Amino acid sequence: MYTVTVTNGLEMLVNKTYKTPWGAVNGWLKESKKHPFEAAIDATTKDEVITLRKLVKDCKDWFLESHAKAExxxxxEWLLSQVEEPEKLNGCEFKYDDVPSYPCVPFTVG
Incomplete structure (x- = not known):
């Protein structure tokens, strides 16, 4: 499962769950337009982070089109450069209420 969140530092503005990386990326693109530097995608497992990053890398044309459409x-191009090695995770694991959360770098809070 993937979660797209938007927080302003004081409160959670958006908290939507997606079953697919496609949905999560589209949700993140949409929310990032409305809330630059405040939207993030988190996954349930590291494998899901890698799957999402591979999707963006392997479906570059889809991503570029969706990115442009979402404005x-x-x-x-920078985002795509960050997923050139999908298995190379430079983020870290977070514990939230004793449940690990894996940020989908670079699709995290800016």
Whole structure:
């Protein structure tokens, strides 16, 4: 499972769960336009993070089209460069209420 969240530091503005990486990426693109630097995707497992990163890498044309359609403020080419090695995770595991959460770098809070 993937969760797209938006927080302003004081309160949770958005907390949506997605079953697929497609849905999560689209949700993140949409929320990032409305809330630059405040939207993030977290996954339930590290394998899900890798799957999401592989999707973006392998479906570059889809990602670029979705990115443009969402008018996302992040540089699409930079995002793509960050997933060139999908298995190389530079993020860290977070514990939230004793449940691990895995940020989908670079699709995390800016």
């Amino acid at each position: 996302n403020p992040y540089d699409a």
